[in-house]
Amino acid sequence: MTMLLRKRRDPLVCKQAVALMTEYLENDLSPRDRERFEQHLAGCPHCTEYLAQMRATIAAAGQVDPDDLEPEVLDDLVDLFRRWKQQ
Amino acid sequence: MEIAADVASGAVGDPDVELLDALRVGDDAAFATLVGRYHMRMLRLAESFVPTRAVAEEVVQDTWLGVVKGIHRFEGRSSVKTWLFRILVNRAKATGMREPRNAALDAGDGLDGRFDAGGHWTEPPEPWTSIDARLDATEIARRVKECLPKLPDAQRQVLILRDIEGADSAEVCDLLKISATNQRVLLHRARSHVRVMLELELGRG
Numbered sequence A: 001m002t003m004l005l006r007k008r009r010d011p012l013v014c015k016q017a018v019a020l021m022t023e024y025l026e027n028d029l030s031p032r033d034r035e036r037f038e039q040h041l042a043g044c045p046h047c048t049e050y051l052a053q054m055r056a057t058i059a060a061a062g063q064v065d066p067d068d069l070e071p072e073v074l075d076d077l078v079d080l081f082r083r084w085k086q087q
Numbered sequence B: 001m002e003i004a005a006d007v008a009s010g011a012v013g014d015p016d017v018e019l020l021d022a023l024r025v026g027d028d029a030a031f032a033t034l035v036g037r038y039h040m041r042m043l044r045l046a047e048s049f050v051p052t053r054a055v056a057e058e059v060v061q062d063t064w065l066g067v068v069k070g071i072h073r074f075e076g077r078s079s080v081k082t083w084l085f086r087i088l089v090n091r092a093k094a095t096g097m098r099e100p101r102n103a104a105l106d107a108g109d110g111l112d113g114r115f116d117a118g119g120h121w122t123e124p125p126e127p128w129t130s131i132d133a134r135l136d137a138t139e140i141a142r143r144v145k146e147c148l149p150k151l152p153d154a155q156r157q158v159l160i161l162r163d164i165e166g167a168d169s170a171e172v173c174d175l176l177k178i179s180a181t182n183q184r185v186l187l188h189r190a191r192s193h194v195r196v197m198l199e200l201e202l203g204r205g
Helices: A002-007 A014-019 A021-025 A031-043 A046-063 A071-086 B002-006 B017-024 B029-047 B053-069 B081-093 B137-150 B152-162 B169-176 B180-200
Strands: none
Touching: A002 B081, A014 A021, A014 A031, A021 A031, A021 A046, A021 B081, A021 B180, A031 A046, A046 B137, A046 B152, A046 B180, A071 B029, A071 B053, B017 B029, B017 B081, B029 B053, B029 B137, B029 B152, B053 B081, B081 B169, B137 B152, B137 B180, B152 B180, B169 B180
């Protein structure tokens, strides 16, 4: 994608901006492509909303808790640990 | 200097290092704490590699055995968490892979048909401005969790490690033995698909 963009100096269209969202969030865009990306967002409320939703999705993933550990599973593993120690 | 460089690269400020030190001298409580902290998180990742939850449980138990037996091999070059996950991933891969699933989501970002020929939105994302009013963060996180099994396995693994476990891209490339580009593509597709799944519930009404 980045290679393709470098050949062209046209403003980005929405589809291109959406394809670059992760590279943007990862700070992997070249300065030139970053500028084009930000220029597009400045004039596009839909892609701005899309970026906000990507950020909200990432933030929500960060709140995903693991399932609860069953006490019996913990007890069994600690029992195993005691036996391993004795070997 | 060499020691300082080694320590600086991983284990400084790692709260789990003390637990490993206690584990080395056979401390049951330290082992129980470590299991409490990581068992279910390892199970969540293991499930994306092997055919069934029962097999995933065996892999995690086997990982704990590997941790106890191999504890002298932990050198502090990575965090304890990364070390645990590395043992887990290696064992999960050796155990046998799942049948490929959710292949329809392997490529793309779930946005087919949303743009016109010129690349402009025809069906733009509907604002999520009402999310906070209707749902709290815990509820949205619950929905993200429900999305995980619907993702192709490689995307699910990268999303779990990056966005749920908080690993950085270099760690994930190293753990999963994938290139930086592949890691970014998988992360992009995984996040895009989860966003689409959330959109179906959050963007309307």
